[in-house]
Amino acid sequence: MSLRLYVPGDASALAMGASDVVLAIKAELARRGIEATIIRNGSRGLFWLEPLVEVETPEGRVGYGPVEPEDVPGLFEAGFLHGGAHAHRVGLVEEIPYLKKQQRLTFARCGIIDPLSLADYEAHGGLAGLRRALTLSGEAIVKEVTDSGLRGRGGAAFPTGIKWETVRKAEAAQKYIVCNADEGDSGTFADRMLMEGDPFVLIEGMAIAGLAVGATKGFVYIRSEYPHAFRQMNRAIDEARAAGLLGADILGSGRTFDMETRLGAGAYICGEETSLLESLEGRRGTIRFKPPLPALKGLFGQPTVINNLISLASVPIILDKGSAFYRDYGMGRSRGTLPFQLGGNIKHGGLIELAFGPTLREVIEEYGGGTHSGRPVRAIQVGGPLGAYWPASLMDVALDYEEFIKHDGMIGHGGIVVFDDTVDMAKQAQFAFEFCAHESCGKCTPCRIGSTRGAETVAKVRRGQDVEANLVLLRDLALTMRDGSLCALGGLTPMPVVSAIDHFPEDFDGGGPINDRPPNIPEPHRLPGSPGLAAE
Amino acid sequence: MPANRTFDEAAIKAIIADMRSLDGPLMPILHAINDRLGYVDQRALPLIAQELNLSRAEVHGVFTFYHDFRKAPAGRHVIKVCVAEACQSMGSDRLVDHLRAAFGIGLGETTPDGRITVEPIYCLGNCALSPSAMMDGKLYGRVEGTRADRLVRSANLAAAGDGR
Ligand SMILES: Cc1cc2nc3c(=O)[nH]c(=O)nc-3n(C[C@H](O)[C@H](O)[C@H](O)COP(=O)(O)O)c2cc1C
Ligand code: SF4
Ligand code: FES
Ligand code: FES
16 A cells, blocks of 8 residues: 555645645655655644644554644654654544544545545545435425525525525526635634535535526635635536536536636625625625525526535535434534634634534633633634624533524624633724724615724723713614614624623723733623624 | 836736636636736726726726725735734734834835735634734734744745845
8 A cells, every 4th residue: 555645735734834844745755765645635624733744554544733844854753654653643633532522514524535536525425415416306405405404604594495495496597506605704714624625515515506496507706815715616626527527417417517616806795695796796795685585686687596605515415314314413493513613812723513502611612722822711702703702601602593692692604713811802892893894885874984983982982081971872873783784794793892892891991901900800791781782 | 006007908908808708707807907917907997898898987896896906016025914803812913013023014004115015804714823814825824923933034035036
């Protein structure tokens, strides 16, 4: 058996020098006259170990990480090609508890296979869902998806099957499947990881969606901040087309489905589905009024399925294993798994795919190992820039759509960002308004003007100027934005702001940054009777 | 827009011709021009409008809506510093200060010699290894301490290699 090594080509691994490690390994292999195949896999999602080099041994894949180029000669000396002992050896990768305890359904192959090898993809269960879908009617495919309980992973958690049924029933000569890979939320990287680590699963998911609703054309809208993912997705589409997985006769079935990628251009608002469609059509990314729903009048005015990348990439396993298999994971009305993304000030950040239901504490403490700085956790923002800021005292809430709403939070796309006790929550609140002002599409006044006024008002509070009156003003503004905005950018920006004021009032007393004051920081507490801001 | 900047109309027309048959060709065309020139020359906009049968106002409106499309070239090397929440929690402010100390410029500025531009960006999808930055399309993670020094060194090295 020839030697096989794995060094991730994932953007985060590259950010830690994975390509330099590959060069160092190649040089050492050449120097020693050893032949080995180096596979650029995706990341396993254990990012603190990146670059994580894996070697194939009879016992399984043994990992070494994090590896720097300077470590490479020493690794060879230690016999790492056969799993030899070394300070960076992390043992059998699949046995690492962080990975072993996960329930990897959507990310089953990510980090394991060669992302651009269709043979590898098939050998690890790929295409089984599409093959089954090809034997079913569109109605039966949609029923599987509906019965699985899958809800949209882009944020709004709308049932995917219901959306598909609307498109399926619509009469039109041309329908489209659009994948939302705009992934603008800070703290999220699941879409990126999958495009880089298992792009065929998205292609398969989109093809199944096409069969389900009678669409023959798909687009993946990828944010421009993800150049690696964009290149990888293009390569995978070319491969798929060459292998007959895409095109006029998919897998020899006589059915047609093809797809293309499009690049975003640095606008957060283009993650909102109607803005995204405008952008795809070549217009300013302003929000469209609904109705009509994109399902009926979407891309180029045609019936369109628009889904988050993770929603679409979860469909192949649902079709392969059946709706009941998927639905059996999760709790309440949150069925299946969600790839949680743990980031920010965290020791062991990464991708954690679990059935819905674990508490934030399990994820942050057991998986994450606490903060990177070693200081106490003070605040957690779940659900991206429009998500609520929570104090550590809310860590026992279960990661479930409805549980989060009950506590005036939202899960969104599953990003969990941790802050230690040096965070200034008034500064975070000001940033939330500034971000909204920067990204507003400009269509409605509460969002366009309100966000700027909001940022100014928080700044006044931070300077200690008319604190009481300005806090009243802020709450008023928050309600105006929540109720008077056309989309969730303006509508939900109050969520991080008001949650910060409610949960961390001591940061809004006008006394300056909490950490510039003498020690003895008061315990964060919640003001009773504050106006809640649940997601619509 | 300095009038003395040369404008290769034929090259722009070739880009348009190459992409006009795409579904929704305007964004790919603007990206291609932005990539090729490092900015979108205003003189390209009426050409695009004409070829795609759009009004000039429409093309101009799209061009100005998106943060990526530049009105003028940036510095020869662009460092994008992530200033979104996950990176804030890991001290993106300190990284901005570090770069200010190294290059004498803040966010949105270019060194007077035109070598380096520093810009904010909102999330690079590297939030488990914050703070993050991207230089000339290459991603950097855990950019603090010695790793921040390394980024500065890479930028200086890249700038020193210019014009060779
Ligand atoms: C301001 C804003 C930004 C959004 N950004 C994204 C995004 O980056 N990715 C995404 O999938 N959905 C995003 N959404 C949600 C989409 O509008 C839409 O609900 C989603 O693409 C539907 O797919 P799903 O049902 O599979 O989740 C955003 C919504 C808003 C209001
Ligand atoms: S809330 Fe803001 S982003 Fe949304 S439609 Fe209104 S102006 Fe545009
Ligand atoms: S050949 Fe050198 S370690 Fe096996
Ligand atoms: S917030 Fe900086 S990389 Fe995501």
